[in-house]
Amino acid sequence: MSDITPASRAGLILSANAGSSSLKISLYELVGDNAESPKLLLTSSISNITAPPVKFSFIPLAITSETPHIKNEEVPAITEHASAFAHFLDSLESKVNIDKNRIVQVCHRVVHGGDYTDPVVISDETYHHIEKLSDLAPLHNGAALAVIKSCISVLPNANSIAFFDTAFHRSIPPHIASYAIDQTIAKKRGLKKYGFHGLSYAFILRAVAQFLNKPPSALNLIILHLGSGASVCAVKEGCSYDTSMGLTPLNGLPGATRSGAIDPSLIFYYTNKAGRISHDPKVATQLHVTQAEHILNSKSGWKSLTGTTDFGLITRRANEGSVVDRMTFDLFKDRVLNYIGSYHLKLDGKVDALVFSGGIGERSVELRSAIGARLECLGYSGVGSANEDADHRDGVVIDVSRGHPETKRILVCRTDEQFEMARQCAQSDKFWERLPADLLPS
Numbered sequence: 001m002s003d004i005t006p007a008s009r010a011g012l013i014l015s016a017n018a019g020s021s022s023l024k025i026s027l028y029e030l031v032g033d034n035a036e037s038p039k040l041l042l043t044s045s046i047s048n049i050t051a052p053p054v055k056f057s058f059i060p061l062a063i064t065s066e067t068p069h070i071k072n073e074e075v076p077a078i079t080e081h082a083s084a085f086a087h088f089l090d091s092l093e094s095k096v097n098i099d100k101n102r103i104v105q106v107c108h109r110v111v112h113g114g115d116y117t118d119p120v121v122i123s124d125e126t127y128h129h130i131e132k133l134s135d136l137a138p139l140h141n142g143a144a145l146a147v148i149k150s151c152i153s154v155l156p157n158a159n160s161i162a163f164f165d166t167a168f169h170r171s172i173p174p175h176i177a178s179y180a181i182d183q184t185i186a187k188k189r190g191l192k193k194y195g196f197h198g199l200s201y202a203f204i205l206r207a208v209a210q211f212l213n214k215p216p217s218a219l220n221l222i223i224l225h226l227g228s229g230a231s232v233c234a235v236k237e238g239c240s241y242d243t244s245m246g247l248t249p250l251n252g253l254p255g256a257t258r259s260g261a262i263d264p265s266l267i268f269y270y271t272n273k274a275g276r277i278s279h280d281p282k283v284a285t286q287l288h289v290t291q292a293e294h295i296l297n298s299k300s301g302w303k304s305l306t307g308t309t310d311f312g313l314i315t316r317r318a319n320e321g322s323v324v325d326r327m328t329f330d331l332f333k334d335r336v337l338n339y340i341g342s343y344h345l346k347l348d349g350k351v352d353a354l355v356f357s358g359g360i361g362e363r364s365v366e367l368r369s370a371i372g373a374r375l376e377c378l379g380y381s382g383v384g385s386a387n388e389d390a391d392h393r394d395g396v397v398i399d400v401s402r403g404h405p406e407t408k409r410i411l412v413c414r415t416d417e418q419f420e421m422a423r424q425c426a427q428s429d430k431f432w433e434r435l436p437a438d439l440l441p442s
Contacts, residue, residue, distance in 0.1 A: 011104030013038055013425055014158075015418035016085070016151075018109070018143035021050040023084045026418035027092075027103075029062075030426055038422045042096065046075075046084040054078040058091050070095075081146040089154060105431060106151045106160045107421035110144045111196060111249065112137035113164025119424060121431060122148055122160040127441040130162060136248050137196075152441055161431055163421045168198025171239035179247075195243035197225045201233050203420040204357055204413045209238075211397040211411070212352065220347045222340055225415070226367070227358035228256035228309060232336065234343035242346060244339050250296055253335050256309035259300035260335060267292045302328045311360050315367070333370050340371070344378050353409040354380065356400075362412055363391050368400065372410055380408045 010030075017024040023046045028038035042060045056078070058070040070091075078084045092098045108122075112133045120126050127148065134141040144162075151160045177193040179186060186192060204223055209216040217238040225231050230253040233243040244252030244261075254260035271291075303309045305328045306317075317325035344351060354375070356368055365388055372383035384402035386393070390412045401410045425431050 012102045013105045013107065013422045014103050015107040015421045016109070016147050017418055018081055018147045020143055022047045023049065023081055023147065024418065025088055026422070028422045038426050044088050046078060046088070049078065049081060049084055056087065058095060060096050081143050082150040085147050085150045086154065100155060101157060103155055103158050105425050106155060106158050107425050108144050108148055108160060108162050109165065109199060109417055109421065110141060110162045111165045112141055112194065113162070113166045114190060116164050117167050117170040119161055119163045122152070122162055122441065124441045126162065149441065159431060159434065161425060163199060163424065165196045165198040166194040168201050169195030169240040169243055172242060176242050191247060193246045195240065196245045196249045197231050199417040199420045200225050200357060200415045201240065203415050203417065204355055205235060205238065207396050207413055208353060208355060208411060219352050220350050221353055221355055222343045222351055223355045223357065224336060224361050225358045226356065226361035229258065230255050230358065232339040232343065234346055236347055242343060254332060255301045257298050257301040257303050259296045267296060270295065302332065311364065315364060333367065336371060337374055340375070349379070351408055353411050355411045355413050357413045357415040362414055380410060381405050383410055
């Protein structure tokens, strides 16, 4: 039995969320023995890391300081994730006078955790295991590993803990997680549906349960995490039952630069040589898997259709009469509706709420309205006037349903993956026990 008490958990918790070209950071402090609600001290973000000019933001929230908020400051010295993290730590000490050595826990969002079903303290073994999984999440795992490496170097007295987006989906039944391929090969190579955005879904499940005044285990939800990366999750009795992403984040809904689900053969017809109808076996060698992944992960999505990754701009141009932008908006709406209909059936129609989240889900009045209008045949009331100003309303969860339905509500939830990591970290004894130095990554 652990002798670690809530009162002994002194120090700051830092949550790091590394994207392919970005780094989002939140800093928390435990107040008293309240491990359920770590206090947010400040947030920071660094964008365009791989496509300068790099933009740095630093927002103190609960700190007595005369330091003004920094928003989108250009920092030429930042060239990769390690220097981005170093710049944040320098700002922590120079701008708000917080000693970096007060940080005792660093929570890292790691997109692909393979068969890890719980968060783990980073050791040499776990670091290299995550490294091997980078091919399955090429846009994110590599960035997370760079920040982890930097943390271990510059914060030697802090634990680095990996929180996996795949862990939430460990409850998906085998008949849903399995692909119709040789299962001997599939099991040997770990080829199955893993699902992603799990930290977001965990936060939303808990927040919606609190909002509806029900235990999470009593809830059936269809959750839409709609952003530059987008997915849908069916939650049955408080557990993930199905989700749109699969072995990698590429499957399912299209995103800013991802194709989403396509005919698997399409990529071979997409390039000139591989697309020829030919019996020449040499033709099949013209397209490498890495090139195919690059096209579908980074050269597709609504950027390939419209030239922009800004869904708000796409929506405005669609409303102004742009044919290609209207097609893109309708394409995205159509793919979302596909999953809502499927998951409604899988939950036997017993749905407590449909939840919009993510940058697009939380901000796009037009998309929520367009989707809500199509749901009345399933027993939803559609969206009401609250939909128009949901982005300006207080609260983590906002009910945008028309009327006051008892079930099948339409909600907006302001998801917070960084807070979810800090909360889980604060509650678990095992993260407050220091890992021996000889087990840390070398």
